[in-house]
Amino acid sequence: MKEICPICDKKSRAKLIKKKEAMNVRGERINVEYEVFKCYACGEEYIDTETEYEPFVYAYAIYRKKHNMLHPQEIKEIRRKYGLTQSELGGLLGWGGATLSRYENGALQDKAHDNQLKLLREPRNMLKMITENLDALREQRRNQLLTNIKKLAKDEYPIKRFLKEWGTEREISVYSGYKSFDLDKLINCILYFCKDGLLKTVINKYLFYADFQHFKEYQTSITGARYVHLTYGPVPMNYDIYLATLVNEREIDVNEVFYEGKDFVGEEYKAIEAPILTLFSDSELKILATVKEHFKGYSAKAISDFSHEEKGYQETTKGQPISYEYAETLRM
Template sequence: MNGGNLIRKIKMECPLCDKVHEIEKRTRVAKTIIKGEEVNYEETYYFCLNSDEDENEFSTAKMENENLLNARNEYRKAHGLLTSDDIVAIREKYGLSQVDLAKLLGWGEATISRYESKAIQDDAYDNMLRIINDNPLAALDLLQKNNEQFAGIKKLAIKQKIMENLDEEGREYLQRKALESEYVEFEELSDLNGMMKLNIPKLELVISYYASKIKKLYKVKLMKMLWYADSLSFKFYGHAMTGLVYCHEDMGALPVGHYKIGGLQFVNMEEECDYENVKYHFLPNDKLDESELSAEEKEILDKVIEKFESYTAQQIIEYMHDEIAYKKTDDKDIIPFSLAKQIRDF
C-alpha cells in the first residue's frame, strides 16, 4: 500500500479502473527540481485501491497546479522570499485586485497574477512588496506617484484602506509632512519666514504654552497671537520664533498651512459645534516641557498673553488691522517680517 497520509475518502469515477468507488485523497513529501535546486514539498494526489501497484495514483490538473505552487513556495521559503500566500495577504491588506497592486507598484498588469500562481519573483520585486507591507506610508507615496493609473473613486478607496493600516505614529508623520509640504518654497532663511525655518516642535510648544494660560483659546485668536509672538521675536532678536509664514487675510495674519496645524502630533485641538458653526478650541498638552522655551521666548509669549488674554477674536482682528504690517500689504500677500519692526508697543 502507498505510504502517503490519508486525508479523506471520496466516492468518484476513477480514471484508472473506470469504476465509481471510494478513492483516497493523500499527501506525501515529494521532490522536484526548481531553478537547478532539489526542493522537498507536500504533494497531494488520489490513490486507487483497485488498481495495480504500478499504476494506482493520479491527480487532476488543479492538483498538479497546487502541487507545483507548493514546490515553488518551498523554494521561496528557502531563499527568504515571500510566498504566494504572503503576496495575496499583502494585496488583501490594502483591498487591491491583482491588477490594482501591479499598477500601484508600477509593474505590468499580469505580474502579480503570475507571482500568486506560478512565477517566482526576484529579490528586487520581493523587496518592493515587503516595503509596502511593512510601511503603509510607502504605499501611499506610490499611490501618489502612480495616481494616473486609478480612477477617482478607486483612488480614494485605496487611499482610505492605506490610511486604515497606518498606526498612530504614521498618521502623525503624515500630518507633519502635510504642513512641511506647504513650506517647501520657504526653506531658505528670508524676510518672509523671519529668518527662521519652520520649527514644528517649537510651534507645538508655543501653542500649548498659550493654551495653558488662556482657557478659551480658539483658532482665530491663536493665529493672531502666533503672528505677534513671531513678530516681537523678529523685532527684538532678528529672527522669528516658529518659522511660520503669514499671509494678509480679511481676519488679519494667517499662517500658510494654518488648516493643518491642528492635526500636528502634540497640538491638542477639539472641535466644538455652535449651532451651524464649528469652532476649534486649543488646549495645553501636558506631554510637552515648557522649560524647553528659553527665558527670552517666555518673556515674549507672556507679553502677548498679557495684551490679548481678554480680547475677543473680533477685537484682536481689529487691533491687527491697524498694524503697519497689515496696512502696507494687500490681500493674500505674504507679510514680510521687516514690517514687524514697526509693530506697536504693548
C-alpha cells in the first residue's frame, strides 16, 4: 500500500507488520499485540494515525478480564441505571467525580473501588448507600432518586430474581441484538408503552419494532430480548412470563375489552407504575417515542398485518427465532 511516511516524508510502499509488546500493569507482565507500518524507503516503523495505538487500553482490557474487573462501559452503565451524575455517584462513594470520570474514560480502577462498584449493581445496595449518606445529596434530589431505586429493588421478588438468574436469554449474539438480556429495560419498555392501555398483541409488536429499529440505527437492540415468529407476528421470547410477572406484582393492570359488533374480546394491559426512564440512553428513548408515535391510530389488526410484511417474519416459520440482521429491511 502506498502511503506518505511521516518519518522520511516520502510516498512509498509500507508494509503492515504485527508486533508484540510486554507491558507492566500493576507489577504484572501483560503481552499486547499491535500493528505498525514499516516504510520501505527509510526502514522506520510508524503507527497508523487514524487508529491511534494506545498500548495501555489493550493492556488494561486484558488485565481487567484476567482479574474479573468491570469494563469502563459497565461502570458507566451502573451509574446510568440509577440516573446518577458522575459527581453525585463520586460524592456518594467518597471518591469525587473526577475519579469516576477517569474510570469511565478508561483509567484502570483501584481493586477496592471495583468491588464497591460491583456491589452497586444490586439496587438494594445502592438504596442502602444513599440512605446512609444523607449529606451527599440534596433532599429533593435524594427523594427523586430513591423513588426509582426502590422500584428497581423490587427485583427481590422471587419471580424477577428467578428470571434474572435463570433466564435462558443471556447469550449475546445476533439473535439478542448483540446485547445481554436486560430484564429491567424490557419491563420498563412495557410500562412505557402501556401508559394508556394496550392490547397484548400490540405490546409485542411495539417491543419488536423498538428493539429492531434501535438495532437498525445503532447496531444494538435495547433490551437484548430474542424474538420468535408466532402466528400473530413477532414476539419476545417468554413474553407471557414477563407480562404475568408485571400483573402479579401490581405494576400493570389487565382488563378484558369487548369490541362491540366485532364479537371480539381482547386483553388490555395498562401500566399502574410509571416507567423508570433513567435506565435508557438518549438513543433508546428516541426510538421508544418514535415507535409509539408511528403506530398511533393503528388498530391491533392493522399493526399485526404490518408486522407480517416484515422480511424477518416472512422468511421464518412458526417457532423460529428472528435474527436482528433483518432489521436492515425494517419498514417502519
